[in-house]
Amino acid sequence: MGDPALSRRGFLAGSAAAGLGMTALTACGGDSDGGSSGTTTIEWWNISTTEPTKGVWAALARKFEAQNPKVKVKIVQLENDAYKAKMTALTSSGKLPDIFHTWGGGVLRQQVDAGLVEDLTDRTKPWGDALLPVAREPYLLDDRVYGIPFDIGMIGFWYNKALFQKAGISAPPTTWSGFLDAVRKLKSAQITPLALAGKEKWPGMYYWAYLAMRTAGAGALQKAYEDKDFTGAPFLEAGEHLEELVALKPFQKGFLGAAYSTPTGQAATVGNGRAAMELMGQWAPVVQADAGKGLGKDLGFFPFPAVEGGRGAITEVFGGGGGHALRRGAPQAAVDFLKFFASEATDRELVKKTGVLPVVPAAESALADPNIKAVQQQLKQATGFQLYLDQAYAPAVGQEVNDSVAALIAGSKSPGQVAQSITRTAKEEQ
Amino acid sequence: MTSTYLPDKRAGRDAGPPAPAARRDRARARRRTLNWLTATGFQLPALVLFMGLVLLPMLFALYAAFFRWGGFGMPSDYVGGENFTRLFQDDVFLGDLWRCLVLVVLSLALQLPFALAMAVLLNQRMRGRAVYRMLFFAPYVLSEAITGVLFGMIFAPDDGFADQVLGGIGLDGLGGEWFADPSTVMATLFLVMTWKYFGFHMMLYLAGLQAVPRELTEAALIDGAGPWQRFRNVTLPLLAPTLRISVFLSVIGAIQLFDLVWVTTAGGPDHHSETMAVTMFQYGFKRYQVGYASAISVVMFAISLVFALAYQRFVLRRDLEGATTTMRGDGK
Numbered sequence: 055m056g057d058p059a060l061s062r063r064g065f066l067a068g069s070a071a072a073g074l075g076m077t078a079l080t081a082c083g084g085d086s087d088g089g090s091s092g093t094t095t096i097e098w099w100n101i102s103t104t105e106p107t108k109g110v111w112a113a114l115a116r117k118f119e120a121q122n123p124k125v126k127v128k129i130v131q132l133e134n135d136a137y138k139a140k141m142t143a144l145t146s147s148g149k150l151p152d153i154f155h156t157w158g159g160g161v162l163r164q165q166v167d168a169g170l171v172e173d174l175t176d177r178t179k180p181w182g183d184a185l186l187p188v189a190r191e192p193y194l195l196d197d198r199v200y201g202i203p204f205d206i207g208m209i210g211f212w213y214n215k216a217l218f219q220k221a222g223i224s225a226p227p228t229t230w231s232g233f234l235d236a237v238r239k240l241k242s243a244q245i246t247p248l249a250l251a252g253k254e255k256w257p258g259m260y261y262w263a264y265l266a267m268r269t270a271g272a273g274a275l276q277k278a279y280e281d282k283d284f285t286g287a288p289f290l291e292a293g294e295h296l297e298e299l300v301a302l303k304p305f306q307k308g309f310l311g312a313a314y315s316t317p318t319g320q321a322a323t324v325g326n327g328r329a330a331m332e333l334m335g336q337w338a339p340v341v342q343a344d345a346g347k348g349l350g351k352d353l354g355f356f357p358f359p360a361v362e363g364g365r366g367a368i369t370e371v372f373g374g375g376g377g378h379a380l381r382r383g384a385p386q387a388a389v390d391f392l393k394f395f396a397s398e399a400t401d402r403e404l405v406k407k408t409g410v411l412p413v414v415p416a417a418e419s420a421l422a423d424p425n426i427k428a429v430q431q432q433l434k435q436a437t438g439f440q441l442y443l444d445q446a447y448a449p450a451v452g453q454e455v456n457d458s459v460a461a462l463i464a465g466s467k468s469p470g471q472v473a474q475s476i477t478r479t480a481k482e483e484q
Numbered sequence: 485m486t487s488t489y490l491p492d493k494r495a496g497r498d499a500g501p502p503a504p505a506a507r508r509d510r511a512r513a514r515r516r517t518l519n520w521l522t523a524t525g526f527q528l529p530a531l532v533l534f535m536g537l538v539l540l541p542m543l544f545a546l547y548a549a550f551f552r553w554g555g556f557g558m559p560s561d562y563v564g565g566e567n568f569t570r571l572f573q574d575d576v577f578l579g580d581l582w583r584c585l586v587l588v589v590l591s592l593a594l595q596l597p598f599a600l601a602m603a604v605l606l607n608q609r610m611r612g613r614a615v616y617r618m619l620f621f622a623p624y625v626l627s628e629a630i631t632g633v634l635f636g637m638i639f640a641p642d643d644g645f646a647d648q649v650l651g652g653i654g655l656d657g658l659g660g661e662w663f664a665d666p667s668t669v670m671a672t673l674f675l676v677m678t679w680k681y682f683g684f685h686m687m688l689y690l691a692g693l694q695a696v697p698r699e700l701t702e703a704a705l706i707d708g709a710g711p712w713q714r715f716r717n718v719t720l721p722l723l724a725p726t727l728r729i730s731v732f733l734s735v736i737g738a739i740q741l742f743d744l745v746w747v748t749t750a751g752g753p754d755h756h757s758e759t760m761a762v763t764m765f766q767y768g769f770k771r772y773q774v775g776y777a778s779a780i781s782v783v784m785f786a787i788s789l790v791f792a793l794a795y796q797r798f799v800l801r802r803d804l805e806g807a808t809t810t811m812r813g814d815g816k
Contacts, residue, residue, distance in 0.1 A: 311749060
């Protein structure tokens with residue numbers, strides 16, 4: 055409905071703005087190593103558009119320039135979604151920036167397969183190999199190094215210690231049946247066990263992904279994607295275990311319509327003490343305190359429990375981080391910059407000021423928060439790793455996982471139907 | 485655009501046969517060319533924009549609908565009508581069609597009559613009439629995104645304004661999960677749509693009511709017609725052209741509904757409030773299956789086009805002919 059003339063004008067203005075933006079971006083993509091006066095300019099594309107990270111990173115670039123007088127670092131910052139879209143366009147055009155943000159996994163593989171990414175295996179020895187193994191994992195493709203991490207994290211249960219005590223749960227559960235027992239205890243103590251953002255779908259996917267890792271083992275999700283077959287018995291079991299949980303009605307009232315970070319969303323529900331747990335990444339405490347009151351000392355963390363009889367172990371981790379890759383043929387200065395960015399001094403600064411988890415083992419002492427330390431502990435002991443499915447899989451498959459798991463949680467799809475629809479979408483994506 | 489040049493054309497035709505001097509003819513021809521050039525000059529920017537931003541993208545979407553295409557580079561994987569066959573086997577899309585129909589029926593059966601009742605009410609002399617009119621029209625001016633965020637908070641289960649008020653007056657039983665419950669989400673959505681759009685239709689009707697000649701109502705009064713008879717036999721027929729336009733706008737709006745749904749529920753829970761435009765967005769911008777999304781947009785376009793053409797041909801024809809008082813069948 056709406057005034058057609060008005061909306062058309064808005065549309066025109068919008069397209070004009072978008073066009074200008076595109077031109078500006080294309081202009082930036084031009085010259086990179088034009089070393090006419092002996093100086094090398096390296097372009098650094100990242101997604102750190104928010105403070106404090108934005109300022110800290112810019113200061114680090116200046117510091118690097120001061121240490122390397124013949125190098126100029128040109129920073130191009132794009133917001134997360136815009137960056138993803140722009141990178142897809144750049145990938146198909148065949149020219150990437152000197153240094154660019156990557157999450158590793160399927161998208162990085164696409165770029166590597168297109169011959170656009172520098173193989174860093176030999177050029178980052180030995181300092182690259184000394185980084186936290188689990189943080190390096192997403193950027194290792196066929197045992198070659200294609201990226202250097204600056205952040206790593208994982209998904210796990212964030213729980214309210216006070217509410218656990220009230221329900222008479224002495225220690226966080228380590229097995230799935232123990233977890234279900236804890237949920238029952240919380241329920242009978244009139245406490246909402248779990249908060250879930252049903253509207254956004256991805257938080258629900260974490261349950262299924264973790265359960266599949268526990269029943270089928272850490273490598274199974276990647277293998278199933280490559281084989282385009284999610285119909286194996288362990289995946290059905292994962293769905294059934296999730297059904298067991300859903301049957302207990304553990305989620306907050308109206309969870310199907312709840313968002314994640316809004317004032318009535320998942321994080322706020324836990325942060326305000328109205329639900330005992332949420333399954334979320336290392337950023338959870340910050341969002342809980344931002345959207346809600348935050349739990350302070352009552353907040354605790356425990357890893358996703360093991361499933362009895364499953365092939366996976368409780369030490370296998372579902373998560374991801376952030377890293378940098380180089381375009382093929384990037385100048386040596388870009389490699390030097392990666393080394394500088396992954397140095398202990400830089401990492402300490404990043405950990406202290408921007409709240410990331412350390413990727414340099416020696417920078418660990420910069421960690422202050424006990425919960426983040428607990429996450430770090432888990433990550434260090436990790437015996438297996440699965441990257442976030444939306445980064446490991448093609449977008450359509452990742453979305454289908456989110457979608458059909460959401461349907462399972464809403465009670466409209468059976469575990470078998472979930473397995474089938476994911477398999478069908480995986481097969482469609484050639 | 486062409487109507488500006490009609491007088492000139494007619495003048496040319498009228499003055500055709502006598503034309504004594506060849507020179508005058510040539511002058512006229514030159515003037516006509518000049519006029520034509522001027523017209524083209526003026527139209528060119530608009531035409532280029534229209535072609536580039538409306539026509540070409542539409543044709544391209546039609547083309548892309550026959551490919552499996554991720555949205556980057558040119559489409560190359562031709563799949564024929566596969567996207568369309570898949571579309572009509574897709575439970576979500578079939579559900580979209582059904583929900584679209586439900587919204588249309590609800591709009592026509594509830595929202596528009598309500599707007600009409602309010603318009604008739606506010607057409608009477610009463611204290612604070614302008615204030616009421618403004619209040620009811622105000623939601624229409626609000627953007628759909630803001631409306632969505634607003635009602636997302638109002639209908640938040642337990643904490644929201646709606647549940648708090650219902651609880652406060654002892655009607656907890658009427659409260660619920662609103663947007664979060666598959667069985668109530670469409671009703672809630674329709675409630676918000678009505679809140680937002682009835683004021684617009686009310687304004688249309690008010691404008692229409694002002695055009696109803698007082699003499700006719702008075703004549704009916706003298707003939708002894710009661711209030712209902714006056715409304716039914718005088719006001720309503722004279723309001724018919726406005727009603728027809730309002731129905732048209734309402735249906736097209738329901739077919740294209742996106743913003744409100746996207747902000748409040750994103751199509752959930754479990755697709756129970758998804759519309760065609762939401763499904764298209766999901767596939768186009770979340771899954772990067774742009775070929776399939778194009779197929780959805782083509783079907784949406786086709787439905788709108790067929791409806792618009794049929795409606796103009798069969799329903800609006802009388803209005804397009806002119807006179808608002810032409811009520812054939814009734815008059816004779």
